[in-house]
Amino acid sequence: AKKKAVESEAEGNEELIFSLNILVLGKAGVGKSATINSILGNQIASIDAFGLSTTSVREISGTVNGVKITFIDTPGLKSAAMDQSTNAKMLSSVKKVMKKCPPDIVLYVDRLDTQTRDLNNLPLLRTITASLGTSIWKNAIVTLTHAASAPPDGPSGTPLSYDVFVAQCSHIVQQSIGQAVGDLRLMNPSLMNPVSLVE
Numbered sequence: 001a002k003k004k005a006v007e008s009e010a011e012g013n014e015e016l017i018f019s020l021n022i023l024v025l026g027k028a029g030v031g032k033s034a035t036i037n038s039i040l041g042n043q044i045a046s047i048d049a050f051g052l053s054t055t056s057v058r059e060i061s062g063t064v065n066g067v068k069i070t071f072i073d074t075p076g077l078k079s080a081a082m083d084q085s086t087n088a089k090m091l092s093s094v095k096k097v098m099k100k101c102p103p104d105i106v107l108y109v110d111r112l113d114t115q116t117r118d119l120n121n122l123p124l125l126r127t128i129t130a131s132l133g134t135s136i137w138k139n140a141i142v143t144l145t146h147a148a149s150a151p152p153d154g155p156s157g158t159p160l161s162y163d164v165f166v167a168q169c170s171h172i173v174q175q176s177i178g179q180a181v182g183d184l185r186l187m188n189p190s191l192m193n194p195v196s197l198v199e
Contacts, residue, residue: 038198042062146199
């Protein structure tokens with residue numbers, strides 16, 4: 001791409017257009033729309049601290065450092081097993097949008113400060129995998145919001161170090177994704193999804 005850009009610039013051609021499509025998935029209230037606004041540098045996606053801000057699948061576009069980015073913003077998913085048919089219907093709408101706007105990257109958004117060891121997101125992750133296919137996780141970035149949250153106390157009663165806290169939370173999400181896909185080899189550090197912290 002760099003060589004192509006240099007050649008094009010030397011020839012005096014029009015500017016090259018670089019673009020990126022990003023699918024944003026996650027539970028309700030985890031900060032999906034706020035993350036989109038943060039990346040775009042202004043409030044394009046509506047957000048509501050006390051309710052659902054996204055009620056249907058929508059495309060939001062902007063330009064960041066010369067790259068046109070199109071986000072596929074999705075309504076919040078629910079983690080309870082009894083809500084998975086509702087999630088599947090919404091993910092069917094996502095799949096239709098993905099056909100005309102295939103994502104280059106998937107942001108799976110969750111909150112750093114609400115991770116637990118009970119794998120309560122497993123029904124949700126299984127529904128995402130069944131609806132969108134296992135390949136959805138190949139280009140996924142686990143995005144943990146509320147990253148400035150203070151770590152909880154560890155087993156000894158003293159607060160965990162921030163790095164240990166992030167590593168534990170990241171491991172929980174990665175383990176859940178591996179179980180949802182049915183391939184625990186994804187727990188191999190070289191195969192794990194990258195983790196991004198967002199505040």
